Amino acid sequence: MNKTGRKLSAAGRRPKRELIIETTVELFRQAHDVRKVSIGDIAQAASVSPTTVYNQFGSRDALIGEAARSLILDTVAFARSVLKSDLPFARKLTGLISGKISRASQAPDEVVAKIISQDRDIAPFIEELFRREVKPLWIELLEEGKRQGYIDASVDPDAFTVYLDVLRAGYAALPELARDWKSNMDLIEQLTRLTFYGFLTKEIDLFGKKESA
Numbered sequence: 001m002n003k004t005g006r007k008l009s010a011a012g013r014r015p016k017r018e019l020i021i022e023t024t025v026e027l028f029r030q031a032h033d034v035r036k037v038s039i040g041d042i043a044q045a046a047s048v049s050p051t052t053v054y055n056q057f058g059s060r061d062a063l064i065g066e067a068a069r070s071l072i073l074d075t076v077a078f079a080r081s082v083l084k085s086d087l088p089f090a091r092k093l094t095g096l097i098s099g100k101i102s103r104a105s106q107a108p109d110e111v112v113a114k115i116i117s118q119d120r121d122i123a124p125f126i127e128e129l130f131r132r133e134v135k136p137l138w139i140e141l142l143e144e145g146k147r148q149g150y151i152d153a154s155v156d157p158d159a160f161t162v163y164l165d166v167l168r169a170g171y172a173a174l175p176e177l178a179r180d181w182k183s184n185m186d187l188i189e190q191l192t193r194l195t196f197y198g199f200l201t202k203e204i205d206l207f208g209k210k211e212s213a
Contacts, residue, residue: 017056020046021066028067029106039063065121068111072126075103076133083137089148092141097192105182123172130168135161167195 023046028034039060043050057063082095142160145151171177177184 016046016048016052020048020053020056020063021070024063024067025070028111034111062121064111068122069125071103071111072129075100076129078103079137080133083141089141089145089150092144093150093196101188135164138164 020042024037024042027037027042027045031037039050039053042063043053046053053063057066078099079096082092082099085092087095139157139161142151142155142157146153146155177187
């Protein structure tokens with residue numbers, strides 16, 4: 001049992017690797033400081049030996065990486081359920097944003113930092129998941145937003161996906177954003193607003209096309 005008395009172990013009912021990952025995520029969510037959660041703590045809560053944990057993952061950092069993957073997959077599954085729902089576009093968008101923030105706020109900073117910084121251990125996993133599942137979902141949302149009049153019909157899907165790639169690369173290049181992000185929610189909200197609205201309140205003929213027409 002863990003510190004709250006909840007039984008986390010179910011050895012023999014599912015693969016030990018899956019059990020250890022789930023236990024790690026649960027203990028991290030409960031801990032005030034995940035750095036104090038040791039391999040021994042995780043092994044005890046999962047009813048396995050520390051040797052089993054090391055045999056499965058090799059190191060604590062690798063286990064944190066698996067916890068980050070688990071959080072990412074959970075977030076993608078949530079996003080898919082929202083986007084495939086019958087909610088109107090505006091509700092889908094607000095649900096995605098609030099849901100993502102809620103899930104991130106429940107995760108330990110060490111795990112969130114690994115995701116945002118996209119270190120070399122987790123970057124290939126994120127890239128493949130984004131290409132295979134996340135990007136098609138964003139394109140689907142783009143087209144729905146156009147149909148419901150929320151998104152400019154002239155926005156090209158290719159330009160939109162490049163925009164998403166630029167945003168992801170930008171966040172990955174600024175790992176300091178991951179530090180103590182929960183106390184920086186004003187900044188997070190400003191960045192989210194800029195992502196969806198830009199910073200102009202009036203349309204400007206930036207390329208002079210109207211004047212030359």
